[in-house]
Amino acid sequence: MGAGVRLPSVALKAALIVLFAFVIFGPIANMLIWAFAEVWYFPHKLPLKWGFAFWERVFRPQGNAMASLGTSVVIAFGTVLCSLAIAIPAGYALGRGKLPWRTAFLLLFLLPQAFPSVAVHMNIARIFYSLGLNGTLTGVVLVHTLQGLVFSVWIATAAFAAVDRDLELAARNMGATPFLAFRTVTLPLALPGILASAIFVFLTSLDEFTGTFFVGVPEIKTMPLLLFSASMEGNYQVASITALILLVPSILFMLLIERFLKADVLAKVGS
Numbered sequence: 130m131g132a133g134v135r136l137p138s139v140a141l142k143a144a145l146i147v148l149f150a151f152v153i154f155g156p157i158a159n160m161l162i163w164a165f166a167e168v169w170y171f172p173h174k175l176p177l178k179w180g181f182a183f184w185e186r187v188f189r190p191q192g193n194a195m196a197s198l199g200t201s202v203v204i205a206f207g208t209v210l211c212s213l214a215i216a217i218p219a220g221y222a223l224g225r226g227k228l229p230w231r232t233a234f235l236l237l238f239l240l241p242q243a244f245p246s247v248a249v250h251m252n253i254a255r256i257f258y259s260l261g262l263n264g265t266l267t268g269v270v271l272v273h274t275l276q277g278l279v280f281s282v283w284i285a286t287a288a289f290a291a292v293d294r295d296l297e298l299a300a301r302n303m304g305a306t307p308f309l310a311f312r313t314v315t316l317p318l319a320l321p322g323i324l325a326s327a328i329f330v331f332l333t334s335l336d337e338f339t340g341t342f343f344v345g346v347p348e349i350k351t352m353p354l355l356l357f358s359a360s361m362e363g364n365y366q367v368a369s370i371t372a373l374i375l376l377v378p379s380i381l382f383m384l385l386i387e388r389f390l391k392a393d394v395l396a397k398v399g400s
Contacts, residue, residue: 163369183366187374193355194367198374200266201351204341205334207270212277212330213285217323220285221311225294238282241275246339254343264348272340277330284329288322289315328382335378 163169166176167183187194223234241249253272254263262268292315300310316323338353346354352375359368 160369160372163365164373166366184370187367187370193350194352194371194374197350197352197355200349201335201353204266204269204273204349204351205331207266208273208277208334209327209330211270211274212281213323213327215274215278216281216285216326217316219282220287220319220323221289221315223282224286224289225292225315235283235286238278242279247343250340250343253340257344263344264346266349269341269345269349269351272344273334273337276337276340277333280329280333281326284322284326285319288319288326291322292318332379332382335375 162176164183165179165181167180168178169176250272253275257263257268257272262271296318297310297314300314301307305313336353337351338357341349341351341354342357345351352371356368356371356375359365359371
């Protein structure tokens with residue numbers, strides 16, 4: 130009787146696991162197939178011809194993929210620098226200081242995420258147009274920084290809050306100036322969290338589409354814009370290969386995040 134009762138439960142769990150795996154890995158598997166499909170059309174379930182012809186088209190010197198990848202990386206590094214320039218002092222003040230309205234300041238950095246991104250970026254594009262920033266790397270970096278501050282400030286705040294205050298006080302008691310104590314004690318101990326925030330910002334910038342579309346087009350072309358253009362043209366091979374290229378740094382950086390970012394660091398962000 131017990132085995133008969135457990136059988137439907139086991140079958141339900143197995144069905145849910147299969148459904149979950151299909152939802153997660155089904156689109157990835159389809160993308161991998163398209164990346165190596167040279168001839169594939171309905172009603173055939175699998176490609177009629179496999180090969181690397183589209184890979185050669187993507188990686189050829191006169192193609193747009195490598196130039197777009199280079200542009201994406203430059204913008205991502207610029208976004209990281211701008212975000213950290215704001216996040217480190219802001220994170221230190223919010224994580225170590227006793228500021229009034231601390232929670233309100235933290236929530237302020239979430240405001241760009243509270244509204245539809247299309248509406249936000251359309252209005253940013255109008256402002257940037259009047260400032261001559263549309264179609265420039267600087268404009269795209271600034272709009273990416275607006276998105277990156279959500280991760281960088283919150284994680285930097287958590288990282289600084291996790292540093293033991295007694296260590297900083299001990300350095301001060303030994304004659305260190307406030308800046309020297311920050312540079313030699315607090316900052317090195319908070320560095321893993323800051324690096325993790327930098328990685329999050331880099332990945333966010335690398336995948337950012339909406340802001341780049343409204344502020345950068347047509348002069349600036351990044352990998353997400355190339356992917357979008359290929360998809361709209363029905364060139365699913367190029368779109369899939371572009372997506373795979375973007376997937377590589379994401380996986381590598383997520384492995385780094387596992388080393389640098391610990392749960393006990395994030396646990397202090399709301400304290």
